[in-house]
Amino acid sequence: MKAAVLLSLLPLAIAAPAAEPLEKRASPTVIAPSPGATVVGKSVLGVETFNGIPFAKPPTGNLRLKPPQPLTSSVGKVDGSQIPKACPQFFFSLDESNFPTNLLGVILNTPLFQTVTNAGEDCLTINVQRPAGTTSASKLPVLFWIFGGGFELGSTQMYDGSSLVTSSILEGKPIVFVAVNYRVGGFGFLAGKEILKDGSANLGLLDQRLGLKWVADNIAAFGGDPDKVTIWGESSGAISVADQMLLYDGDNTYKGKPLFRGGIMNSGSIVPADPVDGLKGQEIYDLVVSNAGCSSSPDTLACLRSKDYTTFLNAVNNVPGILSYNSVSLSYLPRPDGTALTASPDALVRAGKYTKVPFIIGDQEDEGTLFGLFTPNLTTTQDVTQYLSTIFFPFAPKSTLQGLVATYQTTIEDGSPFRTLLLNNWYPQFKRISAIIGDITFTLSRRIFLETTTAVFPDVPSWSYLATYDYGTPILGTFHGSDLLQVFYGVLPNNAAKSIRAYYLSFVYNLDPNVGSGQSNWPRWSSGKQLKQFGALANSFVKDDFRDDSAQFLRENLEEFYI
Incomplete structure (x- = not known):
């Protein structure tokens, strides 16, 4: 469990502000036209940064729990030179059944710690980063980043896109990087008939x-092209x-133009879900109401x-959380x-009610191991x-x-971390439950998503991958x-980081990862259903048919696996 906690908070450590020498030059300034803002940023090592630009009215007071x-x-x-405020975070549940992590939740929910982490309700801002010297x-x-965190935690302050912008300059394909803050946890995804x-x-999706x-x-004022926006996310950001x-049955237009023209999904796609006023959503709403003292x-x-901020924060965080025994059976x-x-997303895709844009989608080989750390009582x-x-599909x-x-017959062949035989x-039941959680939530749902989109709109191109570059990491x-x-961070400048960024x-730039990448050809998924396998030292291909008995079972029983 300690390993899971440390890994989950690693982006925070990586993104922690360091003493960086600012270039001695006038601060870059941009006048954003709508509705009007003079944004003064900073320039560091060839990248200009404009943080914390408001894009909505503060969702406080009567605007709490409103679009x-x-x-x-x-x-x-x-x-725009400061660290942007994060939306309220749901690090650990306060539920006493989650001892001892609930004690961490109590600490992290205190006004002092929320202040230290610079979190609060007035958080709907955007960060823009661009190569120095960029003009209107x-x-x-534009690469538009949507962070992950299980729809419960995460913020733009954790994701400095400087290294991505620098890579884009070195590749001869300079970009404008944008990161959006959105409400998470009970502030952004509370359900229930009252909410409906x-x-x-x-609300987080609407943000x-x-x-x-x-x-x-x-974005044109910052030197970006509003007609060339690609949206990219990881985990719940990819699901987003x-x-x-x-959204809106695939209508992504605004003022007569599409808001984005391509998508990249790292570890996430469709999550079949019961409606807002379904039993699970209502159960969580009623619990929050009770926690807040609003039942009467x-x-x-x-x-x-x-309710005051702290009371409401404690109320929405006193439910099962992702960093707990419930793992990805999410409350929000x-x-x-x-x-x-x-x-439900699966139904919309089958009906063809989605934006027809090219996309890249893929997974880590062992998506479920991090979550398997929380269930050590499973022995049979x-x-x-x-x-x-009990936890996922009651x-x-x-x-x-x-x-x-039963489709996960042996942990030697079907257990995650995969390809490790008797090890880890x-x-x-660690390897079995890790494989099942990873497949249901990420890996095999990705395959079903690709099968459906390819059947519904075969002319829309897509590419898919499997990342194996951390093979051999014990347990995980x-x-x-x-x-x-x-x-994202490019911490290890190996083959995987270089080639994925190039693609x-x-x-x-081109809505095709092959054009001008300087890398080997990456066939469309529809052409042979092959995955680009990104390794630490080299890339290869793997047929997207592993654990097909499990995939077939999910296809045939998909409606039984709604969250």
């Missing part, structure tokens, strides 16, 4: 969409990219809005609301079935869950989130 409201008046001068005439392609009636579901509209209105393709109120939603996530997300396959029934027939578990089985393998180190930049 984001566009700014209607000038915000004046913005100091440059018209550079109020029209206030999926992202309003951020994209800000880019359409303002898929959801942005699905005639208008529980208004009561939640009236996008759910169908009948308006923005009109149906019966325990695994019961865990899935309405699925037990026989269906038994059938799924930390507890009796190439674990979920390890691509942040390799691809991604070519995609941002």
Whole structure:
């Protein structure tokens, strides 16, 4: 568990501010036209940074738990040289059943720690980074980053895109990098019939969409081309990219133009989900209401809005969290609301109700090991079935869950970390539950997503990959989130970091990872269903048919696996 905690907080450590020598030059300044802001940034080592630019009214007071409201008046001068505020974070559940991590949650939820981490409700801002010397005439392609964190934690302050911008310059494909803050946890993804009636579901997705509209209105002033925007995310950020393709049945237009023209999804795609007013969402809403002391109120939603920040923060964080026994059986996530997300993502894709743009999608080889660390009490396959029934799919027939578990016949062949034979089985069912969680949430759902999109719109190109560059890491393998180190931060300048960045930049420029990448050809997924396998020293190909008995079982029983 300690390893999981350290790994989950690693981006925070990497993004911690360091003493960097600022170049002795006038601070870069940009006047954003809509609705009006003079943004003064900083220039460090050839990259100009403009942090914390507001794109919405503060979602506080009566605007708490409301869709984001566009700014209607000038915000004046913005100091873009500082670390931006994070939205309220859900690090660890306060639920006493999650001892001892609940004690960390108590500490992290205190006003003092929220202040130290610079978190608060007035958080809807955007960061822009560009090559030094970029002007409004440059018209550079835009890479729009959506951070991950299980829809419960994460912020733009954790993701400095300087190294990506520097790489783009060195590759001869300079870009403008944009990162958007959005509400997470109970502030951004609270469900329930009251939320549905109020029209206030999926607020985090709506924050992202309003951020994209800000880019359409303002990025040209920073030297970006609003007609060449690629959206990119990791984990729940990748799921958000898929959801942005699905919002409003695939209508991504604003003022008559598309908000983005391509997508990149690292470790995430569709998450089949029950509706906002379903039993799981309502259960969490009722628990939050009770935690906040609002159960007797005639208008529980208004009561939640009236609570002080700390009371509401504690109320929404006193539910099962991702860094716990519940793992990716999330309390907060996008759910169908009948308006923005009109149906479950899998149904929308089957119906062709999504934005038809080229995309790249892929996974880490061992997506589930990080989450498997939290379930050391699982010793038999019966325990695994019961865990899935109790925590993930309480309405699925037990026989269906038994059938799924049975497809993972041996931990030697079907256990994660994969290809490690008898090694790394930390507890009796670690490799099995890690494989199942990774496949359901990420790896095999990606394959089903690709199969469906290829069948529905075969002319829309897509490319897919499997990352294996951390093979051999004890217990974890190439674990979920390890691509942040390799691809986003470029911490290890090996083959994987170099080649993936080259492919991604070519995609941002040309909507094809091969054009001008200088790398070997990466065939479309529809051509032979091959995955580009990114290794630490070299790349290869692997057929996308591993664990096909499990994939077939999921295809045939997909509606039983709604979260």
